[in-house]
Amino acid sequence: MKIAVTGLNATDNPGPGIPVMRSLQEGGFDDLKLIGLIYDSLEPGIYMDNAADVCYQIPYPSSGLESLYERIAYIHSIEKFDMLIPTLDSELYGFVKLEPRLNALGIKTFLPTLDQLNIRGKDKLLGFCKANGIHVPKNTLATSLHDLYSIPSDFTYPVVIKGIFYEAYIANNFEEATGFFKKLANKWGYPIIIQEYIKGSEYNVVALGDGEGGMTGAVPMKKLYITDKGKGWSGVTITEPALLEISQKVISKISWKSGMELEFMKSETTGEYYLLEINPRFPAWVYLAPGAGQNLPAAMVKMAFGEKIKPFDHYTIGKMFVRCSWDLLADVSKLAQISTLGVLDNGK
Amino acid sequence: MRQFEVPAYAAVSDTGFIFLGNSGETFNLNEIGKEIFDLIRLKMNTEEVFKEILDNYEVDRQTFERDFEDFINRLLSYGLIKEI
Known part of the structure; x- marks a missing residue:
């Protein structure tokens, strides 16, 4: 089994590629070969000994779908990989659009449809939740600085200013809101989401939808430590039926197909x-x-190959993770190889 | 006389570390806090807890009752015990 995975940017704002690979390594697959698809030659996952067997550089989504497809097709002509797992928000639209062509090459995927992707978008979440009886913070979509003037009538400060794909900041006043608005607009474009600030504790759920309305598995977690970028640096599994019920409802309503993360504030x-x-x-x-x-990434791969997976009905409560910062040493020849040839074989 | 119980989702270690499985919150009890918490877990009512502590520590009843009340209120507010 050969599986290509993106998102090897294991930085302080980490992509999910490395944890997906680690999960697959424990998934019981025969002769598993992992192919890392990377955007930047300094993505830390490239240099990890126990992750990808080989890494290939691929073009950024902004380069256009055709160049992405050609590169993937080229890599496939060499590696003949069986499945591709994109793990980054910003690339998903492209891969979903390419899905039929990838499948035609013999590459399995397990992706949502464009409609499913759109329904759960940050700009559509309010409507979706309201229609389905799920508590959601009030929000408004801003497409110009002028929209910020409406904040006092709609919300009270602080408010959360969010980019359409990534990043969120808490603004305590108009001046801060303006600064964050410009920063996010420059980086991620419009609209900018202005969201009611709910004070409380953060809880997340990782889940897997089978594409037919079923939830194959779900594990809720409380963030124990949050970085200044808002990333959970430590967390612990908890038992909370309410979180699982909401997750089940979301997956059922969208008929979600793929992995998913639901972020909650209590x-x-x-x-x-x-x-x-x-x-x-x-x-x-x-x-x-x-x-x-619950090895959800492994279950997803098995479902992509047509295996019927019995939904998980149990997980361990009180299992925690703590991230760490760990310097990897590598010879500069590795950087030379990946940055000039666009490929690095880790020789495993 | 009041009686309390420790909810099933509260896991308590020998060292007084408490993990609430429903919220992920964690707490640390000091030595005497752990001792009182263990008495509550044994389903002792307040009179039985008072007797146990007053028999074993040099403390007058009035002082202990006041401190116990504070302690119990904290445990209740954090969801570490429930009154039954």
């Missing part, structure tokens, strides 16, 4: 869970799921 004042975001892929902490007894 309100300090009401005790209710507010759904902040639905991310259309496994999160960077997905390795906690197999650690707790």
Whole structure:
């Protein structure tokens, strides 16, 4: 079995590629070969000894679908990989559009449709949740700085200013909101999401939808330590039926097909869970799921190959993860190889 | 006389570390806090807890009752015990 995975940027804002690979390594596949698809020659996952067998550089989504397809087709002509797992939000639209052509090459995928992707988008979440009785923070979509003037009538500060794909900041006043708005607009484009700030504790769920409305598995986690970028640096699995019920409802309503992360805030004042975001892929902490007894990435691969997977009905409560910063040493020849040839064989 | 119980989702270690499985919150009890918590887990009512502590420590009842009340209120507010 040869599987190509993206998102090897194991930085302080980590992609899910490495934890997906670690999960697959424990998935019981025969002769597993992992192919890393990377955008930048300094993505840390390239240099990890126990991750990808070989890495190939691929073009950024902004280069256009055709160049991405040609590169993937070229890599496939060499590696003959069986499945491709994209793990980054910003590349998903491209891979979903390419899915029929990838499948025609013999590359399996397990991806949502464009409609499914759109329904759970940050700009559509409010409507989706309201229609389905799920608590959600109020939000408004801003397409110009002028829209920020409406904040005082719609919300009270602080508010959360979010980019359409990534990043979110808490703004305590108009001046801060303006600064974050410009920063996010320059980086990720429009619209900018202005969201009601719910004070409380953060909870996340990693889940897998079978594409027919069924939830193959789900593991809820409380963030124990959050970085200044808002990333969970430590977390612990918990038992919370309410989180699983909401996750089940979301997956069922969208008939979600693929991995998913649901981000919640438990309100300090009401005790209710507010759904902040639905991310259309496994999160960077997905390795906690197999650690707790649900190997969701491995289950997804098996489903992509047509295997019927019995939904998981159990996970270990109190299993925690702690990320660490660890310097990898490598000879500069590796950097030379990946940056000039666009390929690095780790010789495993 | 009051009686309390420790909810099933609270896991307590020998060293007084408490993990709430429903919220992921964690707490640390000091030595005497752990001892009182263990008495509550044994389903002792407040009178039985008072007797146990007053028999074993040099503390007057009034002082202990006041401190116990504070302690119990904290445990209740954090969801570490429930009144039955």
